[in-house]
Amino acid sequence: MEPVADLSLYVRLISGMILGLAVGKLLSGLAKFVQHPQEYRMNIVHALWIFFLFGAISVFWWEEAQTFGKVQWSYPLYLYQILYCSSYLFMTAVLLPDEIKSNDGAENHYEYFVARRYWFYGALLISHSLDMANLVIKEGFAELPMTPMFFGINGLIFVLLALGITVPKRWAQISVAAIFALLTIFSMVLE
Template sequence: MTPHPLTSPDIFQHVRMIMGMVVGLSMTRLLTGLVRIIQHPNQTRIYPVHIGWVLTLLLMLMHFWWWELWLIELPVWTFETYLFLILYAVLLFFLSAFLFPDTVNDYTGYEDFFISRRKWFFSIFALTVIFDLIDTLLKGPAHYALFSMEYWFRVPVYLVLCGIAIASTSRRFHVAFVSLGLLYEISWIIRHFERLS
């Protein structure tokens, strides 16, 4: 008896389950870190920029999980597509792990930790921007047509800002970047989250 061939939606459900595990680990890491700060506010000196990136990344993870539903319409699945999506989810986990390491005892607080590890954080953040671009193209013209020219402006601007963040220790710049980034992520979700159907 010949086995029934898997359809694209069947494969999508399998891939989405694996991506969901990685995204779940990322959100768990961030939420556990926030709870630890609330439970032990005097244990480690907090840094508003760090908290801003935690909130931004939480939104990015929810955004990622929602928009990956578009992949159900992908007509052909390959191992390369599967591997790409898993790597994308892994990058988001790495960002979560960088925001809340196992310990910050080697640093004076989250500000010292964040500024000293910013090159890693923003290099991976820039990679997620590139992965997001590839992911958008993968979903086809109907998907990226939803975003008009704003999307093609957003990608290079984020890459430039990540480059500056890697090079700069300016507290003002980092406050401005995370503030604008968080507000823009909220705006992007409000304006585009209802456009799934």
């Protein structure tokens, strides 16, 4: 079997389709709050997470555009890329479900989110871990910024994820979402 002329283009297309689905799900989920304001009430937690996911996807895709050519693509890396992109789609689907009425008594998006926060934060943990590995794959281990700021931000992220998973209180959920939104703004500015 002959190798494909531009394998990185193929991987970009597949990645773009998955991320496009995630952005589409974000926008259609956001539109439900406008289309059906009585049934779907926007809350600050969802607004912050929607902003975070949209920003994180845009920053991720921007960084990928700059580093795709540096990778010698193989089937395991291709599967890795699909998994990484799929983590964004999964988080979006958990955050903005098609239906919020469920057997656990959730009556609104916030209650639904808190009841399923383990899934969302677990996917975010996986996505962040994949992001750190992605940096090594695309840039090389020697390019990792082993600085106090790097360790501080990553330590903060893991503490926030643990807080979000373990503390269902509204203040904790708002705080975690707000800090992640701020981190996204910070990463957008750095790009």
